[in-house]
Protein backbone atom coordinates (compact mmCIF):
# COMPACT_ATOMS: atom_id res chain seq x y z
CA UNK A 137 0.00 0.00 0.00
CA UNK A 138 1.22 3.51 -0.79
CA UNK A 139 1.37 6.21 1.90
CA UNK A 140 -1.59 8.11 0.43
CA UNK A 141 -3.82 5.01 0.53
CA UNK A 142 -5.99 4.31 3.55
CA UNK A 143 -9.15 2.37 4.40
CA UNK A 144 -12.30 4.52 4.56
CA UNK A 145 -15.46 3.18 6.20
CA UNK A 146 -18.89 4.80 6.05
CA UNK A 147 -21.32 3.64 8.73
CA UNK A 148 -24.97 4.18 7.87
CA UNK A 149 -28.27 3.18 9.43
CA UNK A 150 -28.65 0.30 6.96
CA UNK A 151 -25.15 -0.54 5.70
CA UNK A 152 -21.47 -0.37 6.64
CA UNK A 153 -19.44 0.31 3.49
CA UNK A 154 -15.70 0.41 3.04
CA UNK A 155 -12.86 0.48 0.54
CA UNK A 156 -9.19 1.41 0.39
CA UNK A 157 -8.99 4.93 -1.05
CA UNK A 158 -6.34 6.84 -2.94
CA UNK A 159 -6.69 10.12 -1.05
CA UNK A 160 -4.95 12.14 -3.79
CA UNK A 161 -7.38 11.19 -6.57
CA UNK A 162 -10.40 9.89 -4.63
CA UNK A 163 -10.24 6.57 -6.52
CA UNK A 164 -11.14 3.36 -4.74
CA UNK A 165 -8.17 0.99 -4.89
CA UNK A 166 -9.86 -2.08 -3.45
CA UNK A 167 -13.24 -3.67 -3.94
CA UNK A 168 -16.03 -1.70 -2.21
CA UNK A 169 -17.57 -3.95 0.43
CA UNK A 170 -20.92 -3.47 2.15
CA UNK A 171 -22.20 -5.38 5.16
CA UNK A 172 -25.64 -4.76 6.67
CA UNK A 173 -25.69 -2.66 9.84
CA UNK A 174 -26.80 -5.07 12.60
CA UNK A 175 -30.42 -4.57 13.59
CA UNK A 176 -30.68 -2.52 16.75
CA UNK A 177 -27.26 -1.07 15.90
CA UNK A 178 -25.80 -1.18 19.43
CA UNK A 179 -22.11 -0.24 19.79
CA UNK A 180 -20.67 -3.74 20.34
CA UNK A 181 -22.69 -5.27 17.49
CA UNK A 182 -21.70 -2.49 15.07
CA UNK A 183 -18.04 -2.79 16.10
CA UNK A 184 -18.18 -6.54 15.36
CA UNK A 185 -19.42 -5.94 11.80
CA UNK A 186 -16.90 -3.11 11.39
CA UNK A 187 -14.13 -5.56 12.35
CA UNK A 188 -15.52 -8.17 9.95
CA UNK A 189 -15.38 -5.65 7.10
CA UNK A 190 -11.78 -4.70 7.96
CA UNK A 191 -10.82 -8.39 8.02
CA UNK A 192 -12.56 -9.10 4.68
CA UNK A 193 -10.62 -6.24 3.10
CA UNK A 194 -7.46 -7.54 4.79
CA UNK A 195 -6.51 -4.13 6.21
CA UNK A 196 -4.09 -3.78 9.15
CA UNK A 197 -3.28 -0.07 9.33
CA UNK A 198 -4.96 3.26 10.17
CA UNK A 199 -8.67 3.64 9.32
CA UNK A 200 -10.86 6.71 8.72
CA UNK A 201 -14.54 6.31 9.56
CA UNK A 202 -17.69 8.37 8.96
CA UNK A 203 -20.40 7.93 11.58
CA UNK A 204 -24.01 9.26 11.58
CA UNK A 205 -23.87 11.37 14.75
CA UNK A 206 -22.32 14.53 16.19
CA UNK A 207 -18.68 13.51 16.69
CA UNK A 208 -16.19 15.36 18.86
CA UNK A 209 -12.73 13.88 19.34
CA UNK A 210 -14.05 10.46 18.34
CA UNK A 211 -16.96 10.54 20.81
CA UNK A 212 -20.60 10.38 19.62
CA UNK A 213 -22.83 13.08 21.10
CA UNK A 214 -26.14 12.27 19.41
CA UNK A 215 -28.03 9.29 18.01
CA UNK A 216 -31.03 9.81 15.80
CA UNK A 217 -30.96 6.92 13.31
CA UNK A 218 -28.79 4.71 15.52
CA UNK A 219 -29.17 3.20 18.98
CA UNK A 220 -29.21 5.71 21.86
CA UNK A 221 -26.45 3.67 23.56
CA UNK A 222 -24.03 5.46 21.22
CA UNK A 223 -24.45 8.77 23.05
CA UNK A 224 -21.24 9.31 25.02
CA UNK A 225 -19.52 6.30 23.39
CA UNK A 226 -15.94 6.85 22.24
CA UNK A 227 -16.50 5.35 18.78
CA UNK A 228 -12.87 5.89 17.75
CA UNK A 229 -11.57 4.03 20.82
CA UNK A 230 -14.13 1.23 20.39
CA UNK A 231 -13.24 0.61 16.71
CA UNK A 232 -9.50 0.91 17.41
CA UNK A 233 -9.76 -1.62 20.25
CA UNK A 234 -11.91 -4.06 18.29
CA UNK A 235 -9.85 -4.04 15.09
CA UNK A 236 -6.37 -3.39 16.51
CA UNK A 237 -6.11 -0.62 13.87
CA UNK A 238 -5.96 3.01 14.93
CA UNK A 239 -9.29 4.52 13.82
CA UNK A 240 -10.28 8.18 13.46
CA UNK A 241 -13.99 9.04 13.35
CA UNK A 242 -15.83 12.01 11.83
CA UNK A 243 -19.51 12.79 11.18
CA UNK A 244 -20.57 10.92 8.01
CA UNK A 245 -21.90 13.99 6.16
CA UNK A 246 -18.79 15.99 7.09
CA UNK A 247 -16.76 13.14 5.60
CA UNK A 248 -18.74 13.23 2.33
CA UNK A 249 -18.34 17.01 2.25
CA UNK A 250 -14.56 16.76 2.65
CA UNK A 251 -14.36 14.49 -0.40
CA UNK A 252 -16.54 16.78 -2.53
CA UNK A 253 -14.81 20.02 -1.47
CA UNK A 254 -11.27 18.71 -1.90
CA UNK A 255 -11.72 16.53 -4.98
CA UNK A 256 -15.29 16.53 -6.20
CA UNK A 257 -18.22 18.73 -7.24
CA UNK A 258 -17.20 21.64 -4.97
CA UNK A 259 -13.47 21.55 -5.73
CA UNK A 260 -11.95 25.04 -5.63
CA UNK A 261 -15.32 26.57 -4.76
CA UNK A 262 -15.03 29.57 -2.44
CA UNK A 263 -17.81 31.02 -0.32
CA UNK A 264 -20.40 28.97 1.56
CA UNK A 265 -20.79 25.40 0.31
CA UNK A 266 -23.37 23.06 1.82
CA UNK A 267 -23.42 19.35 1.19
CA UNK A 268 -26.69 17.67 2.11
CA UNK A 269 -26.76 13.87 2.24
CA UNK A 270 -30.11 12.30 1.41
CA UNK A 271 -30.51 8.91 3.06
CA UNK A 272 -32.07 7.46 6.23
CA UNK A 273 -31.66 10.97 7.62
CA UNK A 274 -30.57 14.30 6.18
CA UNK A 275 -26.92 15.00 6.90
CA UNK A 276 -25.15 18.32 6.38
CA UNK A 277 -21.60 19.52 5.90
CA UNK A 278 -20.93 23.26 5.83
CA UNK A 279 -17.78 24.82 4.39
CA UNK A 280 -16.67 28.44 4.38
CA UNK A 281 -13.93 29.08 1.82
CA UNK A 282 -13.05 25.38 1.89
CA UNK A 283 -12.92 25.16 5.70
CA UNK A 284 -15.32 22.76 7.42
CA UNK A 285 -17.63 23.94 10.21
CA UNK A 286 -18.17 20.49 11.77
CA UNK A 287 -21.37 18.89 13.04
CA UNK A 288 -23.86 21.43 11.66
CA UNK A 289 -26.70 18.82 11.71
CA UNK A 290 -29.03 20.85 9.49
CA UNK A 291 -31.27 17.82 9.03
CA UNK A 292 -32.37 18.49 12.60
CA UNK A 293 -33.61 22.04 12.03
CA UNK A 294 -37.16 22.53 13.29
CA UNK A 295 -39.30 22.33 10.18
CA UNK A 296 -42.99 21.66 9.43
CA UNK A 297 -43.99 20.83 13.02
CA UNK A 298 -41.09 18.41 13.41
CA UNK A 299 -37.52 18.18 12.18
CA UNK A 300 -36.42 18.50 8.56
CA UNK A 301 -35.22 14.91 8.11
CA UNK A 302 -38.58 13.54 9.25
CA UNK A 303 -40.18 15.55 6.41
CA UNK A 304 -37.73 15.20 3.54
CA UNK A 305 -35.27 12.30 4.00
CA UNK A 306 -35.11 9.39 1.57
CA UNK A 307 -36.44 7.02 4.24
CA UNK A 308 -39.51 9.28 4.59
CA UNK A 309 -40.00 9.15 0.80
CA UNK A 310 -39.94 5.35 0.97
CA UNK A 311 -41.99 5.02 4.16
CA UNK A 312 -44.75 7.34 2.91
CA UNK A 313 -44.47 5.95 -0.67
CA UNK A 314 -44.08 9.49 -2.05
CA UNK A 315 -43.59 9.98 -5.79
CA UNK A 316 -40.30 11.66 -6.80
CA UNK A 317 -42.31 14.78 -7.67
CA UNK A 318 -44.01 14.97 -4.28
CA UNK A 319 -40.82 14.26 -2.42
CA UNK A 320 -38.89 16.68 -4.68
CA UNK A 321 -41.33 19.46 -3.72
CA UNK A 322 -40.73 18.71 -0.05
CA UNK A 323 -36.97 18.70 -0.51
CA UNK A 324 -37.25 22.00 -2.40
CA UNK A 325 -39.10 23.55 0.57
CA UNK A 326 -36.24 22.42 2.77
CA UNK A 327 -33.61 23.99 0.48
CA UNK A 328 -35.62 27.25 0.40
CA UNK A 329 -35.57 27.20 4.20
CA UNK A 330 -31.77 26.78 4.16
CA UNK A 331 -31.60 29.66 1.65
CA UNK A 332 -33.42 31.95 4.09
CA UNK A 333 -30.94 31.07 6.84
CA UNK A 334 -27.61 30.84 4.98
CA UNK A 335 -27.84 31.92 1.29
CA UNK A 336 -25.12 29.43 0.36
CA UNK A 337 -23.19 29.73 -2.91
CA UNK A 338 -23.47 26.05 -3.75
CA UNK A 339 -25.44 23.01 -2.63
CA UNK A 340 -23.97 19.56 -3.28
CA UNK A 341 -26.43 16.69 -2.85
CA UNK A 342 -24.93 13.42 -1.62
CA UNK A 343 -26.02 10.11 -0.08
CA UNK A 344 -28.14 7.48 -1.84
CA UNK A 345 -30.54 10.19 -3.09
CA UNK A 346 -27.75 11.82 -5.13
CA UNK A 347 -27.96 8.92 -7.60
CA UNK A 348 -31.55 9.93 -8.43
CA UNK A 349 -30.86 13.65 -8.94
CA UNK A 350 -32.46 13.73 -12.40
CA UNK A 351 -35.74 12.40 -10.94
CA UNK A 352 -36.33 15.47 -8.74
CA UNK A 353 -33.97 18.26 -9.90
CA UNK A 354 -36.77 19.88 -11.96
CA UNK A 355 -38.61 20.58 -8.68
CA UNK A 356 -35.79 22.68 -7.24
CA UNK A 357 -36.45 26.42 -7.40
CA UNK A 358 -33.64 27.73 -5.20
CA UNK A 359 -31.79 30.57 -6.96
CA UNK A 360 -28.53 29.03 -5.71
CA UNK A 361 -26.58 26.44 -7.64
CA UNK A 362 -27.37 22.77 -6.87
CA UNK A 363 -25.28 19.85 -8.16
CA UNK A 364 -25.15 16.12 -7.34
CA UNK A 365 -22.04 14.81 -5.55
CA UNK A 366 -19.35 13.79 -8.04
CA UNK A 367 -18.53 10.70 -5.98
CA UNK A 368 -22.24 10.00 -5.34
CA UNK A 369 -22.69 7.54 -2.49
CA UNK A 370 -18.93 6.82 -2.28
CA UNK A 371 -18.18 10.36 -1.08
CA UNK A 372 -18.61 9.20 2.54
CA UNK A 373 -16.00 6.44 2.17
CA UNK A 374 -13.55 8.73 0.36
CA UNK A 375 -13.93 11.60 2.84
CA UNK A 376 -13.62 9.23 5.81
CA UNK A 377 -10.31 8.01 4.39
CA UNK A 378 -9.14 11.62 3.85
CA UNK A 379 -10.06 12.47 7.43
CA UNK A 380 -8.21 9.41 8.76
CA UNK A 381 -5.05 10.22 6.84
CA UNK A 382 -5.00 13.90 7.79
CA UNK A 383 -5.48 13.07 11.50
CA UNK A 384 -2.72 10.48 11.34
CA UNK A 385 -0.34 12.98 9.71
CA UNK A 386 -1.25 15.68 12.27
CA UNK A 387 -0.48 13.32 15.17
CA UNK A 388 2.78 12.13 13.65
CA UNK A 389 4.20 15.72 13.47
CA UNK A 390 3.22 16.56 17.07
Ligand code: BGC
Nearest residue numbers: 204205206216245273274275
Ligand atom coordinates in the same frame (compact mmCIF):
# COMPACT_ATOMS: atom_id res chain seq x y z
C1 BGC B 1 -27.63 12.43 11.91
C2 BGC B 1 -26.43 13.06 11.28
C3 BGC B 1 -26.05 12.31 10.02
C4 BGC B 1 -27.24 12.19 9.10
C5 BGC B 1 -26.92 11.35 7.87
C6 BGC B 1 -28.74 12.35 10.89
O1 BGC B 1 -29.86 11.73 11.46
O2 BGC B 1 -28.07 13.21 13.02
O3 BGC B 1 -25.35 13.06 12.18
O4 BGC B 1 -25.01 13.01 9.39
O5 BGC B 1 -28.32 11.58 9.77
O6 BGC B 1 -26.52 10.07 8.20
